[in-house]
Amino acid sequence: MFCGLFMHESNEGAEISPASLTALGDRGVKLSLDIYSPTIEELQAQRTYWEVRSTLEPIAELLTQHNEASPGLGGVRFDDEETLWAYLVSDELWGGAGSVADQALIRTPEARKQREQLLIRLGREQMSVGRANVRTEMWVAAFDKWQTEGLPK
Amino acid sequence: MAHLHRSVATLRIAGDDLDPNEISNFLGCTPTASQRKGDVFTNQTSGRSRTARSGVWRLEASDREPENFDAQIEEILSKLSPAIDVWRSIAER
Numbered sequence: 677m678f679c680g681l682f683m684h685e686s687n688e689g690a691e692i693s694p695a696s697l698t699a700l701g702d703r704g705v706k707l708s709l710d711i712y713s714p715t716i717e718e719l720q721a722q723r724t725y726w727e728v729r730s731t732l733e734p735i736a737e738l739l740t741q742h743n744e745a746s747p748g749l750g751g752v753r754f755d756d757e758e759t760l761w762a763y764l765v766s767d768e769l770w771g772g773a774g775s776v777a778d779q780a781l782i783r784t785p786e787a788r789k790q791r792e793q794l795l796i797r798l799g800r801e802q803m804s805v806g807r808a809n810v811r812t813e814m815w816v817a818a819f820d821k822w823q824t825e826g827l828p829k
Numbered sequence: 830m831a832h833l834h835r836s837v838a839t840l841r842i843a844g845d846d847l848d849p850n851e852i853s854n855f856l857g858c859t860p861t862a863s864q865r866k867g868d869v870f871t872n873q874t875s876g877r878s879r880t881a882r883s884g885v886w887r888l889e890a891s892d893r894e895p896e897n898f899d900a901q902i903e904e905i906l907s908k909l910s911p912a913i914d915v916w917r918s919i920a921e922r
Contacts, residue, residue, distance in 0.1 A: 677905070678841050679898055684834030696902045702913055703906075704920030705840070714834075 681711045684718060724805050728764060729754050731798040735791060739776070742787055746776050764802060770809035777815045792819040833896035840888045840905050844922060847884030855919060856909040861889040 677700055681690060692707075700707055714722070733754060739745050748768040753759050763769060769776050777795055781787040799816035802808040839861075842852055849863035864870075868881040888908065890901035910916075 677902065678839045679901070680837040681833050681896060682835040682837075685831050687830050688833045689830045690833040690836070690896045690898060692898045692902075696899045699902065699906055703916035705916070 678708045727801045735794050770812045835894040836896035838890040838901035842886045849886050852886040858908045860886045862887045
């Protein structure tokens with residue numbers, strides 16, 4: 677019995693039941709295992725997922741702490757890449773008036789600065805893999821400028 | 830530790846004097862693919878030919894994502910004769 681195992685991450689496991697092993701043994705069938713590591717593309721996608729997830733989670737915590745929770749963000753399941761990416765490219769996060777990028781934490785300077793640093797990191801990661809909102813680049817450039825020069829008067 | 834992402838499983842019986850029809854009769858199932866030693870195959874794309882160096886009888890299970898070897902082994906064995914002596918006679922050749 678030839679079995680091929682395709683890994684997605686660096687540490688994955690599998691089990692074979694005693695019943696299966698007995699069934700093979702009783703029949704004199706040898707079990708062969710070929711194990712394939714993730715591809716470069718899969719490893720890159722995995723790194724990107726963890727990077728965006730670990731940046732968006734503190735943004736969500738920050739918004740909640742300051743009672744400015746983003747409705748769409750509340751519905752994001754961080755362990756589900758599909759809903760996570762749907763939110764990451766949304767206008768609710770990166771859009772114009774009313775978006776998280778536009779006005780969240782605007783009345784709390786320290787939290788606003790922290791939010792901007794996280795959004796810069798998040799935006800750069802999204803742009804590096806070509807999965808950003810049309811306004812992400814504009815917001816990242818603005819936040820970069822405000823971090824060094826302060827908010828426009 | 831995460832569960833393995835995907836698994837494939839194939840029962841593969843090979844031998845120089847293997848007769849695929851004989852294995853099919855013994856096990857009561859037609860294979861996914863088979864060949865006899867000396868069979869010549871021509872690649873449709875490249876046009877190159879290759880000669881089988883041994884006889885092979887293969888039965889594949891459907892891929893599982895995430896991995897599920899138990900289900901794949903069960904899928905394959907459930908299609909085949911349960912008579913242990915038949916299996917042993919094949920394994921001992």
